[in-house]
Amino acid sequence: MLRLIDPAEIVASLRESLLVLTEDLVVEYANDRFLRSFDVTAEDTLGTRLAALGNGQWNIPSLLAELDRIVSGGDEVEDFEVDHVFEKIGRRVMRLNARKTVRPGNGSRRILLVIEDVTAESDAATALERERLLSGSIVDTLREPLLVLDQSLTVISASRSFYATFEVDPAATIGHRLGDLGNGQWAIPQLLELLTEVVPRNTIVEDFEVRHSFPGIGERIILLNARKVFREGNHTHTLLLAMQDVTRQWHLEREREAALKHAAQLLEELNHRVMNSLSMIGSIISLEARGLTDAACKAAFTRMRARIDAIANLYRGLTRTRSVDTVTAHSYLTALVQNVIASSNSGDRLDIEFDIPDTPLSTRIAVPLGLIVNEWVTNSLKYAYKGRSDGRLGVTLTVEGGTMSVSVWDDGPGIDPNARVDSGLGQKLTDAFAAELDGRMEVSSSATGTRHTLVLPLEVS
Numbered sequence: 001m002l003r004l005i006d007p008a009e010i011v012a013s014l015r016e017s018l019l020v021l022t023e024d025l026v027v028e029y030a031n032d033r034f035l036r037s038f039d040v041t042a043e044d045t046l047g048t049r050l051a052a053l054g055n056g057q058w059n060i061p062s063l064l065a066e067l068d069r070i071v072s073g074g075d076e077v078e079d080f081e082v083d084h085v086f087e088k089i090g091r092r093v094m095r096l097n098a099r100k101t102v103r104p105g106n107g108s109r110r111i112l113l114v115i116e117d118v119t120a121e122s123d124a125a126t127a128l129e130r131e132r133l134l135s136g137s138i139v140d141t142l143r144e145p146l147l148v149l150d151q152s153l154t155v156i157s158a159s160r161s162f163y164a165t166f167e168v169d170p171a172a173t174i175g176h177r178l179g180d181l182g183n184g185q186w187a188i189p190q191l192l193e194l195l196t197e198v199v200p201r202n203t204i205v206e207d208f209e210v211r212h213s214f215p216g217i218g219e220r221i222i223l224l225n226a227r228k229v230f231r232e233g234n235h236t237h238t239l240l241l242a243m244q245d246v247t248r249q250w251h252l253e254r255e256r257e258a259a260l261k262h263a264a265q266l267l268e269e270l271n272h273r274v275m276n277s278l279s280m281i282g283s284i285i286s287l288e289a290r291g292l293t294d295a296a297c298k299a300a301f302t303r304m305r306a307r308i309d310a311i312a313n314l315y316r317g318l319t320r321t322r323s324v325d326t327v328t329a330h331s332y333l334t335a336l337v338q339n340v341i342a343s344s345n346s347g348d349r350l351d352i353e354f355d356i357p358d359t360p361l362s363t364r365i366a367v368p369l370g371l372i373v374n375e376w377v378t379n380s381l382k383y384a385y386k387g388r389s390d391g392r393l394g395v396t397l398t399v400e401g402g403t404m405s406v407s408v409w410d411d412g413p414g415i416d417p418n419a420r421v422d423s424g425l426g427q428k429l430t431d432a433f434a435a436e437l438d439g440r441m442e443v444s445s446s447a448t449g450t451r452h453t454l455v456l457p458l459e460v461s
Contacts, residue, residue, distance in 0.1 A: 017115040023071050025050045025064070028110065037117060039088045057086050063096065070100050070111055081118070093122040149239040153178045153195055156238070165245055167216055188212050194226065195239060204228075221247045327366055329359040329397050333406075336370050337377055337395055344381045353394035359404070368433035369406065369454070375426045376408035376452045384412025384450065402458050409451040415443075 017034035019027055030045045040054055050067070051059040066077045077098040085091045095116040102109050145162035147155055154177050163170060168182055178195070179187040190210050205226040213219045223244040228237055334354050341350060361369070373395065385391045392411045397404065434441050439456030 019113040021050060021111040021113060023109050025067055034115065038086065054087065060084055067098060067111060070098055075100055091119065092117060093119040145243040147241040149178060149241060151237050166214060185214050194224065220245055221250045325363045326360050329361050330356040332361065332366060332370065333373060333395060336373060340374055340377045341381065346381050346385065349390050351392045353392065355396040357397065359397065359399055365437060368436050372430050372433050372454060373406065373408060375430050379426065380408065380410040380412065384410040403455060404458055405453060405455045407451055407453040409449060411449040414445040414447050415450055
């Protein structure tokens with residue numbers, strides 16, 4: 001069938017350049033593709049030795065050596081690549097195929113030289129190899145274990161850290177499916193489900209925890225980060241699987257939590273013991289006061305008991321809420337005020353009002369604040385309700401920004417400027433406690449009542 005087709009038509013349809021050379025490597029024929037591709041004319045090409053074409057541009061030693069080998073007895077050259085820079089058209093990478101033929105009749109021999117311009121293909125392959133080497137170098141420098149997987153979860157590349165961390169050999173890793181690594185030690189259901197189900201739907205997975213016992217290295221807790229990379233050129237997906245071995249951090253965190261729990265238990269026990277000790281001291285003071293006949297001395301013992309009870313009430317709150325160093329303002333101050341009123345036997349005739357939110361108070365603030373409130377409430381009970389069968393007493397707390405304001409008020413006749421209030425010790429104590437809290441105290445008093453206010457920063461220096 002081919003004999004019925006004009007050979008010139010076949011040659012004209014070739015996409016590759018074609019030269020027909022004599023045994024002396026003289027160009028006997030060149031197709032149009034050759035002339036266009038290498039920017040030469042038929043006049044300058046036909047009848048010219050190959051080495052002399054284009055002012056010697058085709059004097060390529062490696063090419064001439066291959067053609068001489070055919071002339072000397074070889075039959076063909078296949079896929080021989082030449083990288084050469086031409087004067088007019090610049091650099092070209094050529095893939096050459098040459099075959100020796102014998103003409104029927106006269107037995108003359110000719111060489112058919114087919115030239116394919118593979119410059120773009122070669123450059124792309126070189127760039128791809130350069131990227132592969134670069135990415136391989138990047139992978140090797142990573143401190144964290146990293147696997148590069150193809151769509152079938154076969155390992156394409158792995159970091160040195162992966163080999164070192166999991167004690168596996170590169171030869172037994174590259175080219176193997178993930179589930180087959182290390183005699184199946186990576187056949188982790190959670191991990192395989194992540195990669196086969198989760199990753200195809202989501203391009204990124206972060207901090208996925210896997211706990212597994214590996215032969216040889218024991219149990220490991222690993223955080224996995226997976227990312228799907230899509231290659232537009234060949235429409236394939238590559239999975240990057242980064243691993244962070246957090247086993248040591250996990251154990252350290254558990255040890256830290258255990259230590260904190262133990263410390264909290266010790267502090268809770270200490271709070272309980274302090275509360276019991278203060279309550280015991282308060283009871284002893286009460287017993288001592290019962291045997292006193294001097295009214296002033298007995299009153300001093302009562303005030304001392306109230307101050308001790310104020311601190312004991314704080315530790316009672318800590319014990320009740322199983323807290324280490326924080327109480328809520330509402331529960332703490334409410335219980336403190338009610339305890340002071342109960343001790344004075346005034347509860348039945350007073351209307352008590354509380355406006356205190358559940359603001360958390362550290363013990364550093366709560367202790368001096370409780371002692372101040374204790375002094376104010378004690379003074380109101382002592383002076384505001386003389387000769388009265390009822391009365392009102394209130395405690396308020398507000399927080400605005402970084403400032404807290406605490407007030408104790410009553411509806412008594414106000415402070416008599418000529419009256420002697422205790423021995424002055426209570427005032428000295430409240431001044432000292434206010435200074436400890438970096439606060440300022442304000443007092444307003446009239447015939448309709450008295451209000452004591454403490455304004456302090458929430459962050460005490």
